[in-house]
Amino acid sequence: MILSDTRILEEIGKGTIKIEPYNRECLGSNSYDVHLGKHLARYVNKELDAKAHNTIEHFDIPEEGIVLYPHEFYLGVTQEYTETHVHVPFLEGKSSTGRLGIDIHATAGKGDVGFCGNWTLEISVKQPVRVYAGMPIGQLIYFPVDGEIAVKYNEKKNAKYSGQISKPVESMMWKNKF
Incomplete structure (x- = not known):
């Protein structure tokens, strides 16, 4: 069961869902639209190692926009900071985004109860x-x-x-024991 617009508003009122900045026009029938933040990142190395801390370089999207290219992998971030204290949040691409050939996440569309932060996007085109x-x-x-x-x-x-704010965050796979 997915929360409806009315229920999302109720939960925002209770403080169990927090979205900043919040804009009522972004509330759909059963979803809330989020926006691309101004910060992007790319991995410095073309070959990544799951057991190593892979370095990223951050850069900003200029006012005139930036062209993303196939066969490149970008980390982005939502403008919106969110908190979800009693529900499971899922982030999906908008159909208009998909129709431009943009994928906003590789596998990480589900958040956990208690996630607080801006969402890092795994972008490919x-x-x-x-x-x-x-x-x-x-x-x-x-x-x-x-x-x-x-x-x-x-x-x-x-x-x-937890608590990732405003800039894309690289993979922390290397912190796992394997």
Whole structure:
């Protein structure tokens, strides 16, 4: 079951869902539109190592936009900072974004109960496409949880992405034991 617009508004009123900045026009029937932030990043090395800390370089999207290219992998970030305290948030691309050939996440579309931060986007494109800071890029949908949560994501000692703010965050896979 996905939360409706009315229910999302109720949860925002209760403080169990937080979206900043919030704009009522971005609330859909059962989702909330999020926008591309001005910061992007790329990995410095073309070959990545899952057991190593892979360095990224940050850069900003200029006012005239920036062209993204196929066979390149970009990390982006949502303009919106979100908190979700009792629901499971999912981030999906907007249909208009998909029709431009833009994928906004590789596999990381689900958040956890207790996630607080800006969403890092794993962006790839099918053909060259110019993107702009502030353009609608995706939508959040919220699912209720069945049962009690023992430890929320933001309370976990090993939560690698808790509190990420404003800039894309690289993979923290290297912090796992394997």
